[in-house]
Amino acid sequence: MTTEKIPYKIYLSEDEMPQNWYNVRADMKNKPAPLLNPATGAPMTFEDLRSVFCDELIRQELDNNTRHIPIPQDIRDFYKMYRPSPLVRAYCLEEKLQTPAKIYYKFEGNNTSGSHKLNSAIAQAYYAKRQGLKGVTTETGAGQWGTALSMACSYLDLDCKVYMVKVSYEQKPFRREVMRTYGASVTPSPSMETEVGRKILAEHPGTSGSLGCAISEAVEAAGANPDYRYVLGSVLNQVMLHQSVIGLEAKAALDKYQVVPDIIIGCAGGGSNLGGLIAPFMGEKLRGEQDYQFIAVEPASCPSLTRGRFAYDFCDTGKVCPLAKMYTLGSGFMPSANHAGGLRYHGMSPILSQLYQDGYMKAISLEQTRVFQAAEEFARVEGILPAPESSHAICAAMDEAMKCKETGEEKTILFGLTGTGYFDMVAYEKFHNGEMADYIPTDAELEASFAALPKL
Amino acid sequence: MTTEKIPYKIYLSEDEMPQNWYNVRADMKNKPAPLLNPATGAPMTFEDLRSVFCDELIRQELDNNTRHIPIPQDIRDFYKMYRPSPLVRAYCLEEKLQTPAKIYYKFEGNNTSGSHKLNSAIAQAYYAKRQGLKGVTTETGAGQWGTALSMACSYLDLDCKVYMVKVSYEQKPFRREVMRTYGASVTPSPSMETEVGRKILAEHPGTSGSLGCAISEAVEAAGANPDYRYVLGSVLNQVMLHQSVIGLEAKAALDKYQVVPDIIIGCAGGGSNLGGLIAPFMGEKLRGEQDYQFIAVEPASCPSLTRGRFAYDFCDTGKVCPLAKMYTLGSGFMPSANHAGGLRYHGMSPILSQLYQDGYMKAISLEQTRVFQAAEEFARVEGILPAPESSHAICAAMDEAMKCKETGEEKTILFGLTGTGYFDMVAYEKFHNGEMADYIPTDAELEASFAALPKL
Numbered sequence: 001m002t003t004e005k006i007p008y009k010i011y012l013s014e015d016e017m018p019q020n021w022y023n024v025r026a027d028m029k030n031k032p033a034p035l036l037n038p039a040t041g042a043p044m045t046f047e048d049l050r051s052v053f054c055d056e057l058i059r060q061e062l063d064n065n066t067r068h069i070p071i072p073q074d075i076r077d078f079y080k081m082y083r084p085s086p087l088v089r090a091y092c093l094e095e096k097l098q099t100p101a102k103i104y105y106k107f108e109g110n111n112t113s114g115s116h117k118l119n120s121a122i123a124q125a126y127y128a129k130r131q132g133l134k135g136v137t138t139e140t141g142a143g144q145w146g147t148a149l150s151m152a153c154s155y156l157d158l159d160c161k162v163y164m165v166k167v168s169y170e171q172k173p174f175r176r177e178v179m180r181t182y183g184a185s186v187t188p189s190p191s192m193e194t195e196v197g198r199k200i201l202a203e204h205p206g207t208s209g210s211l212g213c214a215i216s217e218a219v220e221a222a223g224a225n226p227d228y229r230y231v232l233g234s235v236l237n238q239v240m241l242h243q244s245v246i247g248l249e250a251k252a253a254l255d256k257y258q259v260v261p262d263i264i265i266g267c268a269g270g271g272s273n274l275g276g277l278i279a280p281f282m283g284e285k286l287r288g289e290q291d292y293q294f295i296a297v298e299p300a301s302c303p304s305l306t307r308g309r310f311a312y313d314f315c316d317t318g319k320v321c322p323l324a325k326m327y328t329l330g331s332g333f334m335p336s337a338n339h340a341g342g343l344r345y346h347g348m349s350p351i352l353s354q355l356y357q358d359g360y361m362k363a364i365s366l367e368q369t370r371v372f373q374a375a376e377e378f379a380r381v382e383g384i385l386p387a388p389e390s391s392h393a394i395c396a397a398m399d400e401a402m403k404c405k406e407t408g409e410e411k412t413i414l415f416g417l418t419g420t421g422y423f424d425m426v427a428y429e430k431f432h433n434g435e436m437a438d439y440i441p442t443d444a445e446l447e448a449s450f451a452a453l454p455k456l
Numbered sequence: 457m458t459t460e461k462i463p464y465k466i467y468l469s470e471d472e473m474p475q476n477w478y479n480v481r482a483d484m485k486n487k488p489a490p491l492l493n494p495a496t497g498a499p500m501t502f503e504d505l506r507s508v509f510c511d512e513l514i515r516q517e518l519d520n521n522t523r524h525i526p527i528p529q530d531i532r533d534f535y536k537m538y539r540p541s542p543l544v545r546a547y548c549l550e551e552k553l554q555t556p557a558k559i560y561y562k563f564e565g566n567n568t569s570g571s572h573k574l575n576s577a578i579a580q581a582y583y584a585k586r587q588g589l590k591g592v593t594t595e596t597g598a599g600q601w602g603t604a605l606s607m608a609c610s611y612l613d614l615d616c617k618v619y620m621v622k623v624s625y626e627q628k629p630f631r632r633e634v635m636r637t638y639g640a641s642v643t644p645s646p647s648m649e650t651e652v653g654r655k656i657l658a659e660h661p662g663t664s665g666s667l668g669c670a671i672s673e674a675v676e677a678a679g680a681n682p683d684y685r686y687v688l689g690s691v692l693n694q695v696m697l698h699q700s701v702i703g704l705e706a707k708a709a710l711d712k713y714q715v716v717p718d719i720i721i722g723c724a725g726g727g728s729n730l731g732g733l734i735a736p737f738m739g740e741k742l743r744g745e746q747d748y749q750f751i752a753v754e755p756a757s758c759p760s761l762t763r764g765r766f767a768y769d770f771c772d773t774g775k776v777c778p779l780a781k782m783y784t785l786g787s788g789f790m791p792s793a794n795h796a797g798g799l800r801y802h803g804m805s806p807i808l809s810q811l812y813q814d815g816y817m818k819a820i821s822l823e824q825t826r827v828f829q830a831a832e833e834f835a836r837v838e839g840i841l842p843a844p845e846s847s848h849a850i851c852a853a854m855d856e857a858m859k860c861k862e863t864g865e866e867k868t869i870l871f872g873l874t875g876t877g878y879f880d881m882v883a884y885e886k887f888h889n890g891e892m893a894d895y896i897p898t899d900a901e902l903e904a905s906f907a908a909l910p911k912l
Contacts, residue, residue: 178886
């Protein structure tokens with residue numbers, strides 16, 4: 001390994017960008033379990049899914065065997081507007097920590113959506129457009145996914161209807177305005193526009209909404225119009241597929257300098273970033289070509305992998321979506337107001353859940369005040385102001401680097417820096433003012449939530 | 457010129473990054489006029505300036521002859537954290553406009569400060585640190601400069617005291633929190649901490665402050681402590697020097713593909729971005745090697761070049777700073793609440809003023825609603841959400857591209873995209889809601905302001 005010539009940032013040329021997504025399922029011995037129809041308990045078929053998703057995305061969702069799936073030229077052209085994203089050698093952080101570890105991070109925040117979400121947003125919008133659809137619906141909590149989808153739809157001249165959790169709609173007016181800049185219609189959820197929204201408002205007047213409710217509204221709105229489909233920013237197999245571009249680029253950049261990471265770390269909410277970052281490395285591990293240590297980092301307030309059950313569960317609180325087999329805290333679990341909104345999901349990608357179940361990766365959970373400490377330390381030496389979600393990975397990477405300092409090991413650590421925190425300054429302000437609290441659900445709370453898991 | 461192989465984004469390798477700043481004054485026949493001591497009317501000497509600026513920066517400020525000034529290795533290392541910045545070929549914008557023009561932009565917004573200001577912030581902080589000083593003071597209006605300086609000082613472990621115009625302090629709490637994240641102390645101005653602040657508060661209780669007042673407070677605070685100096689983000693010759701890195705990188709990237717721009721466009725407030733972008737191109741023009749058309753774009757609400765006087769004037773409203781010969785609207789001119797806060801300055805860089813006076817560049821002014829229309833159109837096709845300041849250049853570039861469409865000319869246009877608009881969503885919201893107004897000062901208003909120009 002030649003470390004001397006490694007620049008601060010490794011960029012690929014456009015020629016070196018991936019031409020195919022990598023489908024890790026092709027290399028999994030134990031495939032992720034199929035989605036089930038909640039009414040019949042039978043696996044969801046292509047036909048079952050057609051009213052919700054567009055056709056090509058269903059094919060990708062159900063395809064457990066094709067290893068490489070070509071990225072259409074139009075999507076590759078869009079990627080060129082903000083990709084390849086830099087792979088950064090964290091020289092300044094290494095020096096600050098005085099660690100012998102070599103730290104790299106793949107930075108996905110240098111686009112206007114502020115995160116990696118754009119990688120799948122453009123793919124989902126593209127296939128919807130190619131099918132002749134008029135628009136798509138979705139939900140957004142923290143707002144990164146909604147912003148990404150707005151950008152993709154604007155580029156393709158596709159309608160974009162976003163149901164934004166009401167509390168976020170009110171507390172994050174700037175996120176809302178970015179989406180409006182990109183021509184999206186943004187509705188606070190619950191709304192009077194859908195049956196499920198009216199029902200919830202009648203039962204809970206004045207509710208500030210939840211992601212589960214917003215999903216239900218978005219799915220209902222898509223179903224009500226044959227020219228619309230519903231799209232989702234995480235959890236699904238298709239999303240992991242699209243996000244593999246993160247890992248493929250990272251691996252190509254490291255390969256240029258013959259660098260092989262020992263540890264690969266990503267934050268985990270629904271799994272879109274982690275699944276994408278580790279995909280090609282996990283493929284090598286599954287095929288027995290190379291060993292890597294993978295670490296999923298989740299908030300202690302929403303510990304799906306570390307404290308959840310591996311079971312079939314609803315993907316949404318409103319129980320209108322199919323059942324997925326995954327690590328879950330129960331679809332009724334209400335995460336506390338953790339500021340990493342993108343990690344407040346009760347479940348986890350079925351692919352990652354299966355890999356975790358099979359022992360291919362480990363998971364840890366972190367409390368948010370520690371995470372913000374790491375975020376601030378990182379920002380001051382590396383310049384980038386990280387999103388709270390991403391900061392979970394930063395904190396874990398710094399912990400691993402400090403372990404190397406103790407043992408003297410020169411491990412190579414790669415982590416995913418999924419996005420920037422420009423729209424999270426309220427959380428940073430609370431942290432600065434000492435007003436940030438940690439919250440860990442009790443065993444009793446989790447048991448109560450598990451009791452509501454569907455019986456199959 | 458080979459256009460086929462030009463990628464969406466041209467990156468330089470770290471080896472190709474500039475090793476020297478370019479000092480355009482060395483190639484100017486008519487040098488910018490010296491700063492004058494307001495008490496005596498005599499040119500400010502090295503000794504006169506030592507209580508305000510650190511020594512090396514005074515040398516740079518006064519050096520009209522050294523063409524290339526080495527960038528210290530430590531600054532080059534810091535630059536590597538966020539530079540080289542991409543030179544983008546605006547393929548999507550060209551297609552949207554259906555223009556035969558080739559459009560390029562140098563994007564300086566992909567760092568946490570959100571703008572090009574970091575290029576000079578790190579240089580000024582570095583020289584202060586090297587001189588053994590403890591800290592620096594400055595003012596900030598829109599907040600980009602304050603953020604950049606906070607980042608630079610945090611990196612170098614230097615105290616950073618920012619006087620933030622009170623109205624911005626209150627309306628832009630997120631900007632303030634970013635600065636706090638980087639360890640800066642942020643004080644709303646006018647404050648009770650300085651004599652000038654107390655005086656203004658006594659005379660105008662409840663005032664929401666102004667940039668002029670904040671400058672006066674920052675200068676006073678620096679002067680009161682021998683371990684501190686005052687730093688400024690624009691206007692000064694030293695700032696133009698540091699910002700030449702923008703133009704040097706842009707030129708190196710274009711040279712790689714044998715592209716020669718016909719028109720080079722930048723927004724102009726104090727001139728830091730425009731001066732930096734055009735520097736090496738202007739050098740070629742001054743030396744008679746190549747002709748270029750340069751366009752400075754300013755807001756119609758604050759039209760220093762297009763409607764100002766070329767005269768000696770105070771750099772600040774409080775009249776504590778030296779006199780500079782520049783295009784000015786008068787130091788008492790109060791720009792309306794134009795949302796491009798970074799362009800609300802009554803004067804203009806003495807270097808750019810002299811070049812404009814000598815006919816080397818032209819200037820235009822634009823009204824802000826037109827600018828926001830262009831910003832939104834640009835964001836939708838190019839993905840980047842531009843700052844209001846930068847959007848002045850975008851709008852002018854689009855206008856030039858549309859002229860090409862009429863004439864069929866395949867001109868090559870280069871413009872500076874100085875930063876992102878993540879902290880300007882209040883302005884975008886006003887635009888979306890149709891609540892944004894244009895304002896153009898009347899001739900009578902300007903005449904009244906000119907009447908107060910100092911008599912020398």
